[in-house]
Amino acid sequence: MDSTITLDEANRRLDAYIEQALAQLPAGTGLKERLRIEEEPCDDVAGVRGKQQASRNYQVIGIDAANIPSYFDTLRVWWQDNGFRILDNDPVDGFLWVENNADGFRMTLKAADGGRLMLISSSPCVWRDGTP
Template identity: 40%
Template sequence: MSRRTRGLLVLGAVVVLGVAALVVYTWTGRVVQPTITQQEATERVDGYIRAAIAQLPADAGFTQVVADVMSCEPSSDNGPRGRKVVSRAFETTAVPVAEFNRVFDTLKSYWVGNGYVVLEDSRPKDWYLWVQHQPDEFRLSVQGNARGLLAINASSPCVWPNGTPDPQ
């Protein structure tokens, strides 16, 4: 093998290892990115879920049953500790089970037409529809059961309480 060939092989190996190291570094979540604040996440969750409920008849009578901020640990994105997830849930029993399909279709049409991507639609097996808003990754779902309970849930992605990590 010539000296030039060996040099090119070594250079190629270095480039491949460098790219692999960058990919591993990124996948392990070592790059800390700023986020919106917890307050901004709360406002978006509230806005997204209220906009969804507004698509349904006013007499549906949804009641808020969850307003929570939880630790984002273990995080679904393998990111750093200290971030939070904002979540909300509303429920009703005022919508007859016979109307669930219409409710799900209405919400699905609204969400798809407003920047959401369907992650899962379990109908007809289960009453469950899960979507994600693009590009901010807020997630909403509607779920029902045979007893007539209908719930709409929303959650934020992991966010830093103040938008950036606290100084150490």
């Protein structure tokens, strides 16, 4: 079994990616935390047990609901220019899901009822201390 980054590093990197994404949106835009999980069990695609994962769920605040499509365009371009690939893109339903090519971190931008916008992210499965 291969080593991974530590769970602490996964949490730091996840927060950094969130801040980088937020910085692409207009000044005055912020985040309202809906869910913050710093450690939860996960089994990776190979079925390896005992790894952990970090995840976040935020509502993007301070936005103009009429500009939500442009926020999707802005983040789609930024993510693609910064090492993320698109896993799913459904402009009609207001959904964009990306994964970092280098480290497997995933981010989702989702439009919700009432002109709300959500930014959701998760780390890959990692060993708590970096080794099995």
